[in-house]
Amino acid sequence: MSTEKLALTTNSSARKPASAGGASNALAADLTRALGPRKVLSNLSERLNYRYDAIQFGATPLAVVLPESTEDVVVAVRAARAAGVPIVGRGAASGLSGGAAPLEPGLVISFTRMTRLTIHPERREATAQAGVVTLAVTEAARPHGLIYPPDPASFRTSTIGGNLAENAGGPMCFKYGVSGDYVRALEFVDAAGEVHRLTRDVFDLAGLLIGSEGTLGLITEATLRLIPPPRFTRTLMAHFPEVGACAEAVSRAIAAGAVPSKLEFMDRACTNAVEDYLHLGLPRDAEAVLLVDTDGEDLDTVQDELRLVEDACVASGGTVRRAATDEEGAQLWRARRSVSPALGRIRPQRMNEDIVVPRSALPDVVREIRALGDASPLRLVQFGHIGDGNLHPNILFDPRTEDAHAVHDLAHRIALVAIRHGGVLSGEHGIGSMKRDFMTDAVDPGTMQALRGVKRALDPSGALNPGKILPAEGVDG
Amino acid sequence: MNNDIPVQALGGQGEVMAHAVDACVHCGFCLPACPTYALLGDEMDSPRGRIVLMKEVLEGGLPLADAAPHLDRCLGCQACVTACPSGVPYGELITAFRGWSEPQRQRSALDRSKRWAILKALPAPRLFSVAARVGQFAKPLAPVLPAALRGPLDLLPESVPAMQPSAKVTPARGMQRGRVAFLVGCAQQALAPNFNAATLRVLARNGIEVVIPDGQGCCGAAALHTGARDEALKLVRANLNAFNPDDFDAILSNAAGCGAGLKEYPMVLHGEPDETRAKAFAAKVMDISEYLNTLLQNGELEPPVPASRPLTVAYHDACHLAHAQGVRAAPRALLRHIPGVSVLEVPEGDLCCGSAGTYNLEQPDLAGQLGARKAKNILSTTPDLIASGNIGCHTQIQSHVRRQGSPTPVLHTIEILDRAYRGEL
Ligand SMILES: Cc1cc2nc3c(=O)[nH]c(=O)nc-3n(C[C@H](O)[C@H](O)[C@H](O)COP(=O)(O)OP(=O)(O)OC[C@H]3O[C@@H](n4cnc5c(N)ncnc54)[C@H](O)[C@@H]3O)c2cc1C
Ligand code: SF4
Ligand code: SF4
Numbered sequence: 001m002s003t004e005k006l007a008l009t010t011n012s013s014a015r016k017p018a019s020a021g022g023a024s025n026a027l028a029a030d031l032t033r034a035l036g037p038r039k040v041l042s043n044l045s046e047r048l049n050y051r052y053d054a055i056q057f058g059a060t061p062l063a064v065v066l067p068e069s070t071e072d073v074v075v076a077v078r079a080a081r082a083a084g085v086p087i088v089g090r091g092a093a094s095g096l097s098g099g100a101a102p103l104e105p106g107l108v109i110s111f112t113r114m115t116r117l118t119i120h121p122e123r124r125e126a127t128a129q130a131g132v133v134t135l136a137v138t139e140a141a142r143p144h145g146l147i148y149p150p151d152p153a154s155f156r157t158s159t160i161g162g163n164l165a166e167n168a169g170g171p172m173c174f175k176y177g178v179s180g181d182y183v184r185a186l187e188f189v190d191a192a193g194e195v196h197r198l199t200r201d202v203f204d205l206a207g208l209l210i211g212s213e214g215t216l217g218l219i220t221e222a223t224l225r226l227i228p229p230p231r232f233t234r235t236l237m238a239h240f241p242e243v244g245a246c247a248e249a250v251s252r253a254i255a256a257g258a259v260p261s262k263l264e265f266m267d268r269a270c271t272n273a274v275e276d277y278l279h280l281g282l283p284r285d286a287e288a289v290l291l292v293d294t295d296g297e298d299l300d301t302v303q304d305e306l307r308l309v310e311d312a313c314v315a316s317g318g319t320v321r322r323a324a325t326d327e328e329g330a331q332l333w334r335a336r337r338s339v340s341p342a343l344g345r346i347r348p349q350r351m352n353e354d355i356v357v358p359r360s361a362l363p364d365v366v367r368e369i370r371a372l373g374d375a376s377p378l379r380l381v382q383f384g385h386i387g388d389g390n391l392h393p394n395i396l397f398d399p400r401t402e403d404a405h406a407v408h409d410l411a412h413r414i415a416l417v418a419i420r421h422g423g424v425l426s427g428e429h430g431i432g433s434m435k436r437d438f439m440t441d442a443v444d445p446g447t448m449q450a451l452r453g454v455k456r457a458l459d460p461s462g463a464l465n466p467g468k469i470l471p472a473e474g475v476d477g
Numbered sequence: 478m479n480n481d482i483p484v485q486a487l488g489g490q491g492e493v494m495a496h497a498v499d500a501c502v503h504c505g506f507c508l509p510a511c512p513t514y515a516l517l518g519d520e521m522d523s524p525r526g527r528i529v530l531m532k533e534v535l536e537g538g539l540p541l542a543d544a545a546p547h548l549d550r551c552l553g554c555q556a557c558v559t560a561c562p563s564g565v566p567y568g569e570l571i572t573a574f575r576g577w578s579e580p581q582r583q584r585s586a587l588d589r590s591k592r593w594a595i596l597k598a599l600p601a602p603r604l605f606s607v608a609a610r611v612g613q614f615a616k617p618l619a620p621v622l623p624a625a626l627r628g629p630l631d632l633l634p635e636s637v638p639a640m641q642p643s644a645k646v647t648p649a650r651g652m653q654r655g656r657v658a659f660l661v662g663c664a665q666q667a668l669a670p671n672f673n674a675a676t677l678r679v680l681a682r683n684g685i686e687v688v689i690p691d692g693q694g695c696c697g698a699a700a701l702h703t704g705a706r707d708e709a710l711k712l713v714r715a716n717l718n719a720f721n722p723d724d725f726d727a728i729l730s731n732a733a734g735c736g737a738g739l740k741e742y743p744m745v746l747h748g749e750p751d752e753t754r755a756k757a758f759a760a761k762v763m764d765i766s767e768y769l770n771t772l773l774q775n776g777e778l779e780p781p782v783p784a785s786r787p788l789t790v791a792y793h794d795a796c797h798l799a800h801a802q803g804v805r806a807a808p809r810a811l812l813r814h815i816p817g818v819s820v821l822e823v824p825e826g827d828l829c830c831g832s833a834g835t836y837n838l839e840q841p842d843l844a845g846q847l848g849a850r851k852a853k854n855i856l857s858t859t860p861d862l863i864a865s866g867n868i869g870c871h872t873q874i875q876s877h878v879r880r881q882g883s884p885t886p887v888l889h890t891i892e893i894l895d896r897a898y899r900g901e902l
Contacts, residue, residue, distance in 0.1 A: 041519070041521075043543060044539060044543055045521060045530060045533075045539055045543035045544050045547065046519075046521050048529060048530070048533055048539065049519075049520040049521045049526040049529055049530070050520060052503055052529070053503075054502065054503055054504040054505055066518070066519060092505050092508060093503075093505055093520070094504060094505045094506075110519075110520070112518045112519070112520075113518045113519075115518075133509065154504075154505070154506070156506070156509045157504075157505045157506060157508050157509055158505075273562075274562070276564065277562045277564060338506075338562040340504065340562075341502055341504040341506050341561070341562040341563050342562040342563060342564075343502075343563075344500060344501070344502035344504070344562070344563030344564070344565075345500070345562075345563055345564050348478065348479065348499045348500065348502065349479065349502070350502070399479055400479075
């Protein structure tokens, strides 16, 4: 990420919509004629609200469409194509890599009103339109004795379309896998406005769309796999006087054969930010807190597994507390899900990393990152799905008083720690525009050419979410 | 969220607003909590969207008139505040913004007279009582009236009870445990005089002397939240003069909206000479349920007479109690304390009932949709009684529950406790 792009997150430069003029009016007028006024937003007050996600502000769109059906999406895509403007898909805009924030003025298609959801218990499947809120799938499936496991911390807000576009993970993904693992079929609209229905046999084209961040097509509907919930779940919290010890406990537990369903970590600053919000009595003085669930069909096995984790924590110098009731367990998980936004209490803005490293390297990596933070005047915090080796080091800053160069520099050094230990740049939040420029560090030129080839095949004119994932042509030489 | 809000030019309220905008990290966690987002599904009618709109207007990048329709749809229910992990004081932002922007609004003549009538009638119980009676005569005309006037008529109860002035001092019964000041409220005196009567009886029964200080008036919340800041400031100052916090253990309200209003005084006077007085005052303000619950927790609450048969009570969380004041456990604890009573949780319990101050007048359509949804959710629990701690919710819920054909009684939490003490439950 360049410093200009950091400046962009402070939004002023890209904010003012130079034009409510010619083309935009024509586009909005065309769309309104075709779709009716309810589904098209063209006022400035409306368009201003479709230029950001949870990390970044971008350019104000020329028009916004709120489709209610796949046909509406087709109409919108064709209108944008005729007007020659780019198209950005948007779910709940809870993304953390700038994906839904347009880099140039164009059309935003916001899926929040495409919320049709059908459960097919006999097939253990759900059919969900793109705008269905993630948690709603499990809520609808539960009466049938089924759940939808992918559970990003944003699951009360984020949409199935956004989750699939980012291939979102969550605490459950250590044992149960990420969003993409639950897709049986996808319906999408391509850059030309054609509708396609993909299954996962023959070529796994659905897999190609998953994680493509709206750059290859617009997902309109998905058929999702459901599973019966585990009969028993047990939760424990352990806290440690040092961050590396927490990572050691994780490696120990897994080496001992435990396969917990969730293994999450947060450092002291995170715990305190959440405690300020929820007042649960979390250990404010601990340098690291580990949250663990074990689950399964047989209570004895679940308890045994919890004991393995408990022993590993104690052996690494941790203090363990088991959740006495389901409610207490639920509270602890609510605490974990609130970490990311609760950090807003410390500084108004943050640079959010999403690295993944081999589990064996975890203790060294969290210690090295902690040391980078301690040596910097900036506030650095860490949390993440530590069971997967997925860490979210966050640099918290106030752009009015803190130097954007220093933020960028620290972010870069953290990325290098990950790469040095054999890790990658994004576990689940996507590349978007935030991490686009790091792509050349992580992907070799030949692979980059292949990625560009795929993009050209599906989106020859580059209309779909331009400026995301792939660095500008020529940068990769 | 970064912003260039010209704080200097806006004064104390500018600081309040800029602080709230700063704190928002635009994560969207608040979206599913917002009733208007649930109904409309667009970003402008969500908390995050409204924060952006207010920021843009304050920065001068967006005309107020463009943002106004979306800001007007905000119920001020503060469900977003409960949902926000970043601690954004959205309630303070919208209140301060409405105060700042109202003088710049262009409103139609009908709109203006409606607002004027409300602001005059609400703080004056007698006038309100008269208006409510006039309204009752107008009820048969409802079908031919403009929608804007139909909403409030729908809400009037079948009969408007006679006013019952309360004694200035209600002595404690038995050993005196405490001494409190009580804000009698305005509209509530006219619409539901029994709320206050029950409150005084229950407090006296528990050994609490209750004083109703002279010179008190409307809490000012309605004026404040509709943007009539000057009007509100007059009311706030009158109450600061009427209540001396040093004289009482607590200053009590039994209307969630008023209690929340009283607790807001320091924010209203932020940066002004009276701020310190306002803080001392607000520190003593408690909802009646909070106060009684402290007695309960200390083992000092008189035991109620057991209900004559097992009773289920669907408890409705008033937004101004649950979200604005964070009071959820206390009323439930009081109800559960009555032997034979069990408390039911309402599905979508956090979603506003749509009454929210003057919302029925300003946004009758959305208010009606939310009222119907709330009534349906409450009735789905098939309760024997419905309880809430706020006059606005009370009338709204009663009206929609009746409309859905149910005779289930809707009571104030304190009325249920009072009935229990009197052996009438
Ligand atoms: C507090 C918080 C916690 C989070 N926790 C997690 C977590 O634990 N795990 C995790 O993986 N992520 C997490 N996220 C990130 C974010 O919630 C996920 O990336 C989520 O999947 C985004 O969904 P959305 O509906 O908000 O999509 P948006 O942010 O609206 O969009 C994300 C991307 O998808 C594209 N897109 C959206 N809809 C479509 C569509 N229908 N078709 C094609 N492209 C589309 C957009 O163009 C954009 O590139 C978190 C975010 C927040 C704010
Ligand atoms: S939850 Fe809080 S921080 Fe997040 S968008 Fe809403 S108000 Fe802003
Ligand atoms: S106060 Fe209520 S209606 Fe207004 S933005 Fe917040 S949640 Fe929505």
